[in-house]
Amino acid sequence: MSALKETFALPLEEFGERLNAVLSPAHAIKSPEFLQGRSTQLTEVRQSLAMKGRHVFIHGFRGVGKTSLAYTAANLIQSPDKPPIYVQCSPDGTLASLVYDILKQALPSDPLQGKTVTETSKSGGVGLWKFNLSAGMRSTVEQGKLPKPESINDAVELLCFAMERHSKRPVIIIDEFDHMPKSEHIHVDLLIKKLAEVDSLPLKIIMCGIGETLESLFAAHMSTYRYFHTIKLDRLDLSSCGLIVLKALDALDVKIDPTTGWRITRISDGFPHFVHLLCEKILWAMYNDPDKEWLEDGFAKLEHYRAGTALAVQSASEELRKGYDDAVRKYSKNAEVILWAAADGHELRRKSGDMYDSYRRIMQANGREPGTGNLSASDWRCRTLTEAQFRARVYNLCKDKYGHILSGNGRGWYEYTEKMMRGYARLKAEAEGIELYPDHPLIPKRVNALVEYMERERFAG
Structure with a gap:
């Protein structure tokens, strides 16, 4: 039996393990060999953190890979004696709860261990005597319990103690910083400033959030800029999306035609999450296919692509799906074509105006050209709107009543409020058999070159 046939004859759980080795639709990438299209930013993070007192803030749209970049960099920088510390912010979070979550990972919770690590050791152990903690906090730590800091100074002293105990070169990832209340940003700002004053502390912090959060943090104290190197992550370029697909195909010895590979990279809209999700669902569709004739040449069929796309739509983030479906359901079926x-x-x-041109093209391609009277035989769309009607509906989709799915600037320009929703809309259109125009300005000029690239890199075997 060939390696390909053996792979697709594996028990379900073992096949899932093979997919997990090369695809990460639901968890962050943590090693550079799977982090496509981010080598420049990865080097930038590492070089910035090589400087004393410097931390990094990674910002960008949801789903562009901020956490994956942070984790990959952290694993390269963190000393091998311990893994990096990872914490997520919450809408009701405070500086005290954030530091507490860090301490939970850095310090032992066993009272016996707690007593041991706090005692002064001639062999170089870290004792509490070095740190300016209150008697109450000192007692709490000695009992193996974790205290919550009551002030910025407490937070600094506890982190210094915990990091010295944790590892030689500790790295903390603070993710979803945009979830933390803005009222707490000034406290985080003060913490970063005070940590920078501790000369002996080798701690490096990588924070992830959206751009607005970054501005809010720096607004507290403009001097905070000096402690952070900021990196803005944009959506992935088309070639990097293609390399994610190729990596997964090579791992399972599967081939797909250039058109299918092209469409996967295109409808992902530059979001790595969607590339991983589409590849996962297509490969599961191949695994579930009772007709194993495709194994003879190793090529995925069109049916696999269609089934995988439909499954990807079904399993996409509940938040994205609900927001999209609510907007469509509340505003008749015209809303979906508008989206x-x-x-x-x-x-x-x-x-x-450009959106209306796209709308007319989609309607015409599906037998809804104005004046044809062809309004029967399909329940997926209603009559074609006039431009005035179209503009009114677009305006309404910006309202809270319809989920504020679109945003306008009042001068005729519109965009998706949640940028990842744009990728979901393209995925939804593909599942409905609707072909949208390419998502990169250079695609029309380079389509042949890209197809040749895909063929050369084994899309066509």
Whole structure:
């Protein structure tokens, strides 16, 4: 039996393990060999953190890979004696709860261990005597319990103690910083400033959030800029999306035709999450196919692609799916075509006139050209809107009543409020058999070159 046939004859759980080795739709990538298209940013993070007192803030849209970049960099920088510390912020979080979550990972919870690590040791052990903690906190730590800091100074002293105990070169990832209340940002700002004053502390911090959060943090004290190197992550370029697909195909010895490979990279809209999700679902569709004739040449069929796309839509983030479905359900079926028109082409922000041109093209391609009277035989769309009607509906989709799924600037320009929703809309359109225009400005000029690249890299075997 060939390696390909053996792979697709594996028990379900073992086949899932093979997929998990090369695809990460639900968890962060943690090693550079799977982090496609981010080598420049990875080097930037490492070089920035090589400087004393410097930390990194990674910002960008949801789903572009901020956590994956942070984890990959942290694993390269963190000393091998311990793994990096990872914490997530919450909407009701405070500086005290954030530091507490860090301490839970850095310090032992066993009272016996707690007593041991706090005692002064001639062999170089770390004792509490070095740190300016209150008697109450000192007692709490000695009992193996974790205290919550009551002040910025407490937080600094506890982190210094914990990091010295944790590892030689500790790294903390603070993810989803945009979830933390803005009222707490000034406290985090003060913590970073005070930590920078501790000369003997080798701690490095990588924070992830959206750009607005970064501005809010720096607004507290402009001097905070000096402690952070900021990195903005954009959506992945097309070639990097293609390399994710190729990596998964090579691992399972599967081949797909250039058109299918092209469409996977295109409808992902530059979001790595969607590339991983599509590949996962297509490969599961191949695994579940009772007709194993495709194993003879190793090529995925069109049915696998269609089934995988449909499964990807079903399993996409509940938050994205609910927001999209609510907007469509509340505003008749015209809304879905409008959302597809807003996601057509490569621009994140589109003029309403250009959106209407996309809308007319989609309607015409599906037998809804104005004046034809062809309004029967399909329940997926209603009559074609006039441009005035179209503009009114686009405007309404910006309202809270319809989930504020779109945002406008008042001058005829619109964009998706949640940028990852744009990728979901393209995925939804693909599942419905609707082809949207490419999502990159250079695609029309380089389509042949890209197909040749995919063929050369084994999309065509």
